[in-house]
Amino acid sequence: MHELGIMTGVMEAVETSARQAGATGVTRVTLSVGEMTEAIEDALQFAFEVLREQNELCSDAELQVNMVKPRSRCLECGAEFEHDRFHRFCPECDSFATELLCGRELQIDSIEVDIPDEEDAKE
Ligand SMILES: [Zn+2]
16 A cells, blocks of 8 residues: 555654654644645545554654645746646646646654653653
8 A cells, every 4th residue: 555655654754753852752743745646645544543553652643634736837838737636738828848846745744742841750
């Protein structure tokens, strides 16, 4: 499953960042995912839920996925336009010579973590 591979990489990155920050747990992970990656939001959520059960730091984490619509620029007339995964021709001049500006991203926007306050860390 495509999404399981994606989320495995995301989880590793999240865990590394959380450990570096001295966090005791991750509460929320926000991702930006371009539609051109062909990842499906529901499948990403499912993969996240499967993986977080095997991950102590992320066991209570929630996943927020922001799907990013693909945008391209026409190399003929310079128009910029949004499109779906399959239609990348220019709506102004019908050219197929277009350049993808965004829609292939797969990035972690933010990670919210619990960091123990040193004042309260008496246990
Ligand atoms: Zn054009």
